[in-house]
Amino acid sequence: MPKKRGADIVIDVLLEEGVDTVFGLPGGAIMEVYDALFDAPLRNILARHEQAAAHMADGYARATGRVGVVMATSGPGATNLVTGLATAHMDSVPMVAITGQVPRNYIGTDAFQEADVVGITRPITKHNFLVTDIKDLALILREAFYLARTGRPGPVLVDIPKDITQQEYDYKMPTEKDVEAALPGYKPHYEGNPVQIKKAAELIRKAKRPVLYVGGGVIIGNASEELRELAELTRIPVTTTNMGKGAFDETHPLALHMLGMHGTYYANMAVYNADLLIAVGARFDDRVTGKIDEFAPEAKIIHIDIDPASISKNIHVDVPIVGDVKNVLQKLLKELKKKPVEWVKARESWLKQIEKWKEKHPLSYQKSDKIIKPQYVIEEIYNITDGEAIISAGVGQHQMWAAMFYKYRYPRQFLNSGGLGTMGYGFPAAVGAKLGRPDKTVFAIEGDGSFVMNMQDVITAVQYRLPIKIAIINNEFLGMVRQWQQLFYDSRYSSVCLAVHPDFVKLAEAMGAVGLRATKSKEVREVLQKAMEINDRPVIMDFVVDREENVLPMVPAGKSYREMIVSPKQKGEAETMYLVG
Amino acid sequence: MMTEEIKAIKVRPQPKSETRKHIIIVRVQHNFGVLTRITSLFAGRGYNIESLTVGKTHEPNVARITIVVEGNERVVEQIIKQLRKLIETLRVRDITDIPHIERELVLIKVHAGEDKARDEIMRLVNIFRAKVVDVSVDTYTIEVTGNSEKIEAFINLLRPFGLKDIARTGVLALTRESAKEGLQEHKVE
Incomplete structure (x- = not known):
């Protein structure tokens, strides 16, 4: 085999891994790789900011289930990736980041655009590497892909000094076996323990008030079908976390929708009164549990997760099952089917009780035919897309409304930064999603505060003629902070008013996109219809909404479900509902 | 305000466990930066390391790290899981409750100006099977090995004479082969 440049080896591995799209910006230390990319059968999406590039790779990965690849240069290029990597890390998104580093003989000299990227990204990646010898380059890159997509997925960063990308080496493509041999301590646990699965089945048979609590792991593990079968076989209602949205069809009669801080x-x-909680691919995050001592106080807990460290981290679990959720659910179904399932009849009174709760407080808001209610915009987006679109949200009130008022039916349909809560995520992630799933309508539902954090990359969407629909839920506030200030800081609105915005319609036009605006309820549908007709460029829709609408229900941070605020009484006044014990 | 009566506040029972010292042995691939990964894991998650020692082993590219940490069962279980999660980790064991040999080497520089003090210190050195490794006009430098209790007792006895400096290796530990049947992996499930 002829000698190849390090940069060409990078491209070879990308092709070997089946990569067809990378996101990134060139710069000094990664120029050699971009040179190799110039005539490679790969497209680079030239983002305008590395943070946006990272979110694009993340959105691509979440929408397709494939590894997203982002590239950046050394120093500021790499440090701009930090938020994107941390976002992907918290939500277990398979990603590989390739960063240029200063040449080896400059490392440690405070050279131009030098930063200790491996040091900076250590706690926010699943693993990271600094390549110190061209002999290891191909193997390390393949290890990076392997680690990113197996076990509990996550972002992996490979930092490559510039001189290694320029050096020539006669290499052989490492095989999967070579990769496994290089990672002797990495053995993700896929099979669930059969004894534990039996115990879980027994608990399910005995339970009178069971609830399935489902997280993003079911989506990542492609286990939606098994979950549906389990829920239907056992007649157990399903609540999902924000990350689990789409793992279970939200139009299904057994769907309880989201739980936790902004849960229904x-x-x-149901969770508060449950006698059995079956957690599947979820991690008992504080936004779900509220006050941990009073979370599902009477329930025995079964916890199925691929990451042993997620189990009994925040809450003591009765039956832990470490394994791939798909694999474990299949075995659990088999176990349950061994005996007749007449016991499900005992569930009917529990389901009736849940129906009563659903009737008492369905998800709702005070409608208006004048001022635009933010929830109404989401409902109309749901209607116009027949519930079939991919929705990518930023972080804040609009994210929660997008979670509550769009009914997700499929996995990989709702993308948002659940763990890290990264504002500015929604739009660039939508770019990645659209590139990965060109067949789908992709909506970025953004807050005005969230959108302006990465709006420069509308230019990128224009460049690649991506018909992404950007719906700004514009209340001229950092709305979620304002809501907390209203409820918990005596309405002292400190630094949350975003009264000065660009004219989003003109901004869209200036960037080569289409700009539309709605200020009254009746204009919402019309604006959405116009937006749906555009198929060669992005559309920015400025929905000027009710400024002080709150996201409800709400369990205040660190409080028990008992202290849930259910609905507003009058404007600005929240009504507290104490759940009955 | 519509408030329904709270019948009773229900609380989830959590198993209790006492906080105590644990000795954790970690075998890792001896790669560049692996120690940083371990120490930054402890720092980032707020675990307190009492002592940490690292050294090569008889196997190529394998290092052995002995960590002494204080925590209750839940915290220690989480520490072990997080250590296992590191890609370069080969094996993690909590050997606290299985028979093991525990040693630490300490160098102690102590004031020893007067004859009386010099005599008394030498007596302690003999009792503890320590060794004087350097002598000056008014100090002794003493080398001592042993488990934590012995070391602490020895240091406390020397304290009244005036300690000038102490260098400790941290705890090293190996399980006792003679009690192998008691050896158990820390249970994940």
Whole structure:
């Protein structure tokens, strides 16, 4: 085999891994790789900011299930990736980041655009590497892909000094076996323990008030079908976390929708009163549990997760099952089917009780035919897309409304930064999603505060003629902070008013996109219809909404479900509902 | 305000466990930066390391790290899981409750100006099977090995004479082969 440049080896590995799209910007230390990319059968999406590039790779990965690849140069290029990597790390998104580093003989000299990138990204990646010898380059890159997509997925960063990308080496493509041999301590646990699975089945048979609590792991593990079968076989209602949205069809009668801080009344009531909680691919995050001592106080807990460290981290679990969720659910179904399932009849009174809760407090808001209610915009997006679109949200009130008022039916349909809560995520992630799933309508539902954090990359979407629909839920506030200030800081609105915005319609036009605006309820549908007709460029829709609408229900941070605020009484006044014990 | 009566506040029972010292042995691939990964894991998650020692082993590219940490069962279980999660980790064991040999080497520089003090210190050195490795007009430098309790007792006895400096290796530990049947992996499930 002829000698190849390090940069060409990078491209070879990308092709070997089946990569067809990378996201990134060139710069000094990664120029050699971009030179190799110039005539490679790969497209680079030239983002305008590395943070946006990282979110694009993340959105691509979440929408397709494939590894997203981002590239950046040394120093500031790499440090701009930090938020994107941390976002992907918290939500277990398979990603590989390739960063240029200063040449080896400059490392440690405070050279131009030098930063200790491996040091900076250590706690926010699944693993990272600094390549110190061209002999290891191909193997390390293949290890990076392997680690990113197996076990509990996550971002992996490979930092390559510039001189290694320029050096020539006669290499052989490492095989999967070579990769496994290089990682002797990495053995993700896929098979669930059969004894534990039996115990879980027994608990399920005995339970009178069971609830399935489902997280993003079911989506990542492609286990939606098994979950549906389990829920239907056992007649157990399903509540999902924000990350789990789409793992279970939200139009299904057994769907309880989201639980936790902004969970539905009926989901939280069901969990609070449950005698068995079956957590699948979820991690008992504080936004779900609220006050941990009072979370599902009477329930025995079964916890299925691929990451042993997620189990009994925040809450003591009765039956832990470490394994791939798909694999474990299949075995659990088999176990349950061994005996007749007449016992499910005992569930009917529990399901009736849940129906009562659903009737008492369905998800709702005070409608208006004048001022635009943010929830109404989401409902209309749902209607116009027949519930079939991919929705990518930023972080804040609009994210929660997008979670509550769009009914997700499929996995990989709702993308948002659940763990890290990264504002500015929604739009660039939508770019990645659209590139990965060109067949789908992709909506970026953004807050005005969230959108302006990465709006420069509308230019990128224009360049690649991506018909992404950007719906700005514009309340001229950092709305979620304002809501907390209203409820917990005596309405002292400190630094949350975003009264000065660009004219989003003109901004869209200036960037080569289409700009539309709605200020009254009746204009919403019309604006959405116009937006749906555009198929060669992005559209920015400025929905000027009710400024002080709150996201409800809400369990205040660190409080028990008992202290859930269910609905507003009058404008600005929240009504507290104490759940009955 | 519509408030329904709270019948009773229900609380989830959590198993209790006492906080105590644990000795954790970690075998890792001896790669560049692996120690940083371990120490930054402890720092980032707020675990307190009492002592940490690292050294090569008889196997190529394998290092052995002995960590002494204080925590209750839940914290220690989480520490072990997080250590296992590191890609370069080969094996993690909590050997606290299985028979093991525990040693630490300490160098102690102590004031020893007067004859009386010099005599008394030498007596302690003999009792503890320590060794004087350097002598000056008014100090002794003493080398001592042993488990934590012995070391602490020895240091406490020397304290009244005036300690000038102490250098400790941190704890090293190996399980006792003679009690192998008691050896158990820390249970994940």
